[in-house]
Amino acid sequence: METLLQQIVNGLVVGSMYALIALGYTMVYGILGLINFAHGDVLMVGALVALEAIRLLQIHAPELGLVPTLLAGLSISVVVCMILGYTIERTAYRRLRNAPRLAPLITAIGVSFLLQTIAMIIWGRNYHSFPQLLSTAPLEAIPGVFITPVQITILVVSATLMVALVVLVNKTRLGRAMRATAENHKVASLMGVDTNKIIAATFIIGSALAAVAGVMFSSNYGTAHYAMGFLPGLKAFTAAVLGGIGNLGGAMLGGLVLGLVESIGGGYIEDLSFGFFNSSYQDIFAFIILGVVLIFRPTGLLGERVADRA
Amino acid sequence: MNQLALAIPWLGKRNPAAARWVVILLAVGAPLIAVLFGKSWVRILDFAMLYVMLAIGLNLVVGFAGLLDLGYIAFYAVGAYTFAFLASPHFELHLPFWLVLPLGAVFAALAGIILGLPTLRLRGDYLAIVTLGFGEIVRIFMNNLNHPINITNGPQGINMIDPLVLFGWDISKPLKVGDEITINSLFLYYYVFLACVVLSVILVQRLQVSRVGRAWAAIRDDELAAKAIGINTRNMKLLAFSLGATFGGVAGGLFAAFQGFVSPESFSLMESIAVLTMIVFGGMGNLAGVIVGALALTALPEVLRHVAVPLQQAVFGHVLLDPEVLRMLLLSLAMIFMMLLRPSGLIPAYSRYSRPELVVGKEAGR
Numbered sequence: 001m002e003t004l005l006q007q008i009v010n011g012l013v014v015g016s017m018y019a020l021i022a023l024g025y026t027m028v029y030g031i032l033g034l035i036n037f038a039h040g041d042v043l044m045v046g047a048l049v050a051l052e053a054i055r056l057l058q059i060h061a062p063e064l065g066l067v068p069t070l071l072a073g074l075s076i077s078v079v080v081c082m083i084l085g086y087t088i089e090r091t092a093y094r095r096l097r098n099a100p101r102l103a104p105l106i107t108a109i110g111v112s113f114l115l116q117t118i119a120m121i122i123w124g125r126n127y128h129s130f131p132q133l134l135s136t137a138p139l140e141a142i143p144g145v146f147i148t149p150v151q152i153t154i155l156v157v158s159a160t161l162m163v164a165l166v167v168l169v170n171k172t173r174l175g176r177a178m179r180a181t182a183e184n185h186k187v188a189s190l191m192g193v194d195t196n197k198i199i200a201a202t203f204i205i206g207s208a209l210a211a212v213a214g215v216m217f218s219s220n221y222g223t224a225h226y227a228m229g230f231l232p233g234l235k236a237f238t239a240a241v242l243g244g245i246g247n248l249g250g251a252m253l254g255g256l257v258l259g260l261v262e263s264i265g266g267g268y269i270e271d272l273s274f275g276f277f278n279s280s281y282q283d284i285f286a287f288i289i290l291g292v293v294l295i296f297r298p299t300g301l302l303g304e305r306v307a308d309r310a
Numbered sequence: 311m312n313q314l315a316l317a318i319p320w321l322g323k324r325n326p327a328a329a330r331w332v333v334i335l336l337a338v339g340a341p342l343i344a345v346l347f348g349k350s351w352v353r354i355l356d357f358a359m360l361y362v363m364l365a366i367g368l369n370l371v372v373g374f375a376g377l378l379d380l381g382y383i384a385f386y387a388v389g390a391y392t393f394a395f396l397a398s399p400h401f402e403l404h405l406p407f408w409l410v411l412p413l414g415a416v417f418a419a420l421a422g423i424i425l426g427l428p429t430l431r432l433r434g435d436y437l438a439i440v441t442l443g444f445g446e447i448v449r450i451f452m453n454n455l456n457h458p459i460n461i462t463n464g465p466q467g468i469n470m471i472d473p474l475v476l477f478g479w480d481i482s483k484p485l486k487v488g489d490e491i492t493i494n495s496l497f498l499y500y501y502v503f504l505a506c507v508v509l510s511v512i513l514v515q516r517l518q519v520s521r522v523g524r525a526w527a528a529i530r531d532d533e534l535a536a537k538a539i540g541i542n543t544r545n546m547k548l549l550a551f552s553l554g555a556t557f558g559g560v561a562g563g564l565f566a567a568f569q570g571f572v573s574p575e576s577f578s579l580m581e582s583i584a585v586l587t588m589i590v591f592g593g594m595g596n597l598a599g600v601i602v603g604a605l606a607l608t609a610l611p612e613v614l615r616h617v618a619v620p621l622q623q624a625v626f627g628h629v630l631l632d633p634e635v636l637r638m639l640l641l642s643l644a645m646i647f648m649m650l651l652r653p654s655g656l657i658p659a660y661s662r663y664s665r666p667e668l669v670v671g672k673e674a675g676r
Contacts, residue, residue, distance in 0.1 A: 109380075110646035110649065114643065234446075280454045
């Protein structure tokens with residue numbers, strides 16, 4: 001029983017990070033109909049920039065406390081990723097907006113690998129240990145179930161960000177413009193929405209979320225390296241599809257469900273398969289879910305219509 | 311072949327017959343030229359031939375039928391591992407090449423159908439992601455199926471794979487002609503691979519203008535319309551997947567025999583992307599373009615390796631960008647800039663059955 005509870009806690013933590021990344025995918029897909037393949041790599045850049053910033057701060061401003069250092073590193077990486085997101089949209093995707101649908105996808109793959117290569121040039125191929133500024137000493141919440149302060153922070157921060165995003169999209173002028181653009185570009189621009197600006201804003205917001213998620217990932221696992229964005233990116237995409245792509249609530253739900261399935265499945269797969277499979281097969285769950293959802297319910301859990309999209 | 315000849319600048323249009331001879335001479339004489347720069351270049355040529363086969367196979371799926379497959383390297387892996395299982399000391403099996411290679415092709419085709427069946431309804435970008443997931447699943451299995459029963463030997467891979475033996479003649483040993491001349495096995499492999507490439511080209515060229523090829527083109531340009539005029543889109547798509555996979559499987563088997571060693575590392579996502587880039591770079595849907603793309607993108611990184619590394623040493627005093635990084639940089643930039651500046655590739659497809667657009671349905675809901 002404790003194991004199950006523990007897996008649920010772990011699943012929720014990982015799931016909330018997936019949800020945060022999935023929001024970036026789903027927003028871009030909702031507006032452009034493009035799978036932003038490079039999104040996972042923006043996360044990687046976020047983590048590595050934060051790592052670098054924190055290292056520098058620790059050398060040059062050691063009197064700064066742990067939490068301010070982390071916050072400063074986080075803010076720097078968020079800003080860098082926002083600029084990066086804008087640059088990617090501006091240079092790689094904007095020109096292809098009216099191209100056939102596979103063209104921007106191939107470009108996106110190219111951008112993804114370009115970012116990885118550049119990160120590899122700057123930071124090398126090694127795993128870097130991420131400075132642990134928050135305590136990772138496990139607390140025993142319920143007897144037998146442990147949660148670390150880092151994990152608690154992840155849960156709180158991602159919940160806050162998601163609420164903020166929902167408010168932004170549903171209550172503000174920018175959010176209304178975003179929804180209008182997602183509904184129909186041409187009509188939105190006829191109604192006075194500067195769609196180019198809105199699309200850029202979407203990329204910027206998504207990249208900021210990815211940066212935060214990147215720092216969370218690195219804090220949780222204690223490492224960062226140039227290819228770390230690939231799997232979380234792919235899984236977050238699965239989460240977005242699972243929830244219903246283009247749907248914010250769906251992305252959050254999908255992220256949590258995926259996190260739980262992965263964590264619980266990974267915990268029990270060895271017993272269920274009589275020791276044939278072990279937890280190194282954990283990553284397969286995301287792909288299987290992706291396949292099954294796309295085949296049997298392409299609209300996802302909360303999606304309404306993707307009709308000829310899928 | 312004719313397309314390739316036509317693609318030669320200047321000569322191609324003026325004197326197609328001469329151009330054709332130039333292509334043939336180049337294909338046959340390539341290793342003789344390459345060896346002037348060192349034996350390693352012949353080896354690179356051998357690999358280039360394997361990549362050409364892969365590119366031809368993937369082009370069948372992506373360029374002809376319009377199904378973007380990002381897990382293509384999985385079929386290469388299936389072919390290679392089949393060869394490794396059936397012709398190496400790993401399972402103490404040493405079946406003859408004539409049996410193993412077709413088996414690899416069959417298994418790869420089956421894998422293609424397994425991938426194709428559930429993804430029939432998916433289009434465009436969703437298909438891309440699912441195929442990518444498929445590639446990763448295959449890799450995860452290759453990496454982890456070494457326990458509790460050792461099947462794939464995990465990340466260490468399988469080595470001591472049997473070389474190619476044609477009619478009792480071992481290709482991996484130098485061939486002695488007379489007393490003085492010996493022909494290195496790298497050359498022999500080149501000509502075997504070249505023969506396979508030529509066969510594939512003929513096959514695919516016939517296929518492209520056949521009923522099947524036209525059906526694929528129709529599906530690529532507008533699936534709904536294709537269905538409406540009576541094309542069995544399900545079977546045609548499955549055929550594209552399995553035929554494309556067959557090429558991958560054969561190339562994989564040849565790779566295993568040539569290399570003598572397979573490990574999951576050779577079948578990473580990067581390789582799938584590399585093959586895709588070759589197609590995009592050369593010209594999707596055009597056989598000549600695909601071949602040129604594969605050759606160019608196999609050779610360029612190697613040229614860079616030989617030029618850039620000493621150059622960096624001279625300028626910076628140490629190697630700033632190692633060759634593997636350069637290769638990735640080159641491939642990703644090629645992909646982005648080709649799509650932005652010349653989306654139909656180096657040698658755009660021009661014939662009736664292979665128009666340059668990457669159309670997957672007209673502008674959907676925009």
